[in-house]
Amino acid sequence: MNRLPAVDVAAIELVRVRLPLVTPFRTSFGVQTERDALLVRVLAEDGPGWGECVTPATPVYTEEYTDGAAHVLEHVLVPVLLRAGRRLHAEDVAPRLRGLKGHRMAKAALEGAILDVQLRAAGRSLATHLGATRDRVPAGVSVGIPDGGIPELLELVAGHLDDGYVRIKAKVARGHDAQPMQALRARFGAALRLQVDANAGYDPDAPEDVATLDALDELELVQIEQPFAPDRLLDHARHAARWRTPVCLDESILDVARAVEALELQACRIVNVKPGRVGGPLESVRIHDACRDRGVPVWCGGMLETGIGRALNVAVAAMPGFTLPGDTSASGRYFAEDLTEPFVLRDGHLAVPDGPGIGREPRAEMLRTAWRRQVRLP
Ligand code: NPG
Numbered sequence: 001m002n003r004l005p006a007v008d009v010a011a012i013e014l015v016r017v018r019l020p021l022v023t024p025f026r027t028s029f030g031v032q033t034e035r036d037a038l039l040v041r042v043l044a045e046d047g048p049g050w051g052e053c054v055t056p057a058t059p060v061y062t063e064e065y066t067d068g069a070a071h072v073l074e075h076v077l078v079p080v081l082l083r084a085g086r087r088l089h090a091e092d093v094a095p096r097l098r099g100l101k102g103h104r105m106a107k108a109a110l111e112g113a114i115l116d117v118q119l120r121a122a123g124r125s126l127a128t129h130l131g132a133t134r135d136r137v138p139a140g141v142s143v144g145i146p147d148g149g150i151p152e153l154l155e156l157v158a159g160h161l162d163d164g165y166v167r168i169k170a171k172v173a174r175g176h177d178a179q180p181m182q183a184l185r186a187r188f189g190a191a192l193r194l195q196v197d198a199n200a201g202y203d204p205d206a207p208e209d210v211a212t213l214d215a216l217d218e219l220e221l222v223q224i225e226q227p228f229a230p231d232r233l234l235d236h237a238r239h240a241a242r243w244r245t246p247v248c249l250d251e252s253i254l255d256v257a258r259a260v261e262a263l264e265l266q267a268c269r270i271v272n273v274k275p276g277r278v279g280g281p282l283e284s285v286r287i288h289d290a291c292r293d294r295g296v297p298v299w300c301g302g303m304l305e306t307g308i309g310r311a312l313n314v315a316v317a318a319m320p321g322f323t324l325p326g327d328t329s330a331s332g333r334y335f336a337e338d339l340t341e342p343f344v345l346r347d348g349h350l351a352v353p354d355g356p357g358i359g360r361e362p363r364a365e366m367l368r369t370a371w372r373r374q375v376r377l378p
Contacts, residue, residue, distance in 0.1 A: 001129060001285065004118040009086045012078050012110075012377045013041040014070055017362075017370035019306060021334050026144040028173035028201040029060035035304050035334065036372075038066050039362075040073070040113040049117030050361055052309035053109035054276030061199070061303075062105075062230070062251060062277070069106040070375075077106055078377045090115035094279060104254065104279040111280030112312055116357040125315070125359055127352045130285060132318035136349040140167040140325040141333060142197070142302065145176045150183045157184060157192075164348040167193035167222065167325045173201045178215035185219050193325070197225040200251055204228045204235035213239065222324070223248040223270050236267035246270050250301055254278060256286040263294055270324065274301040275312055284316050292321035300326035307331060307340025311358035314343065318352045339366050 018036050025032045038053040053073075059065040077097055081088075084096050093111040119126055127135075141160045146152035157168055170181060177196075184194055196216060202209040204227075213227055223246045228235050230251040240247040248270035253259050255278055262268050271291050275284045291298045300317035303309065310331065317326045328350055331342035340360040343350045353359025 001131065003091075004089065004122050004124075004129070006087045006089050007044040007046065007114070007117045007121055009042055009044055009082065009088050009114070011043045012082070013043065014073055014375045014377070015039040015041055016070065016372040016374065017306070017339060017367065018372050019335050019339065019370050021304070022332070022336055025304065026146070027171050028145070028199050030058075032056070032304065035306065036066055037306050038070050038109065039308060040109040042113040042117050044117045044121070046117065046121035048361075049113045049115070049120060049357060050308050051109040051111070051113030051116065052276075052305055052312070053105050054274070054303035054305060054309055055105045056303070064103065064105045069103065072103050073106050073110070074375055074377065076100060077103065077110060081110065082377070088114055090118060090282060094282065105276045108276045108278070108280035111282060112275065112358075115281060120357040123356050125354050126281070126312065126357060127315040127318050127354065130281070130315060130319055132315060132352060133320045134318045134352065135354070136351050137314055137317040137322070137328055138166045138325040138348055139328050139330065139345055139350050140169055141165040141329045142169045142327045143171065145171050145173060150180050153180050154183060154187050157188065161188070164345055165329070166348040167195065169195050169197055169225070169327060172196045172198050172216070174209070177212050181216055181219055181221075190220060193222055194219070195222040195225065195248075197250070198227045200226050200229045202227045204232060204239060210239070213243075217243040217245045221245045225272065226250045226252065233262055233265050233267040236262075237265045240266060240268065248272055250274070250277070253287065255283055256290050259287045260290055263291070263296060269296065271296060271298045272301040273298050273316065274303060275316055276303055276309065277301075281312060281316060285319070288319050288321045297321070297323045299324035300328055302327035302329065304334055306335070307338040307343065307360045308358065308362070310343055311340065311353050311360040314350055314352050315358065337366060339363065339370060
């Protein structure tokens with residue numbers, strides 16, 4: 001990555017928008033019917049740059065949640081960032097905020113927005129900047145836990161396969177796990193690229209949970225994602241050693257140091273990289289590089305992002321180490337109208353934006369419709 005010229009930041013705005021989801025998304029931690037998103041708009045001479053904070057509305061996935069992120073951005077992160085000077089590189093964000101613990105999703109939105117401004121000023125796309133080697137990325141899709149049980153699950157998956165998605169990730173939780181996944185195998189056969197995501201919902205010491213996961217291990221899955229709590233790396237390693245199916249970690253991977261630790265402990269063989277969860281695009285590159293050096297495949301997760309966050313994810317997913325399809329679904333999977341020009345599924349792939357920066361910005365009329373409130377920090 002070449003170092004880009006710094007930009008002079010005039011102001012930073014926090015823009016809150018709300019978009020209804022086309023269908024409710026149900027996981028082990030509840031049901032989501034809308035995306036209440038917090039955007040960061042960095043104003044600079046060469047025009048605005050955009051970042052999206054991927055926090056969910058409540059702290060169900062990690063500690064972070066949207067009202068908390070909005071508060072810490074307004075009252076702590078942005079003031080501290082700007083106090084040290086307004087001439088900024090994206091590389092300055094993490095070091096300037098290092099003394100402030102956690103809040104990686106909030107920090108990631110800031111870093112992403114500043115990088116977007118820098119790239120726009122330089123007339124370079126994010127994908128080019130990151131050394132992307134593809135102009136389109138294969139798209140997987142994440143399937144929630146349907147109200148209608150197995151029949152509805154089969155129908156949903158059939159629909160996604162008809163749309164062209166190249167792999168299915170199914171959410172599993174106690175009461176919705178081995179049986180529905182067996183039903184998917186029975187219906188769609190061995191050719192279905194199927195993986196499961198437990199969102200840390202199982203107990204490594206509970207015999208019934210272990211029996212369930214052992215049954216999932218029989219199903220030729222691409223991976224079992226995050227079966228246990230994020231900090232239980234040794235428990236992941238203990239069970240991963242018995243399973244044929246590779247374990248993938250998501251919530252556990254907070255930064256490159258934790259990724260390396262997880263790999264050295266053999267807690268996982270695959271890493272889910274989410275730029276939001278790990279503090280931004282720059283740490284995502286470091287995780288990508290560390291995994292690539294070790295021959296470990298990575299893929300890009302999703303957090304129901306609007307087109308702003310999705311654009312970042314798609315550029316990241318175009319880097320060479322992203323050898324597994326990600327949760328980089330088309331806009332239409334979640335939104336009737338995306339905030340930005342939509343991402344469209346073509347032949348199972350999304351095109352990587354090639355315009356300057358992330359290559360997407362909110363459409364004025366959509367921003368008006370979805371807008372809820374805004375804070376400007378001078
Ligand atoms: O396609 O953007 C997407 C969503 C993929 O299932 C998905 N995300 O646990 O990975 C996850 C889950 C999630 C969504 C987590 C929202 C947190 C918030």
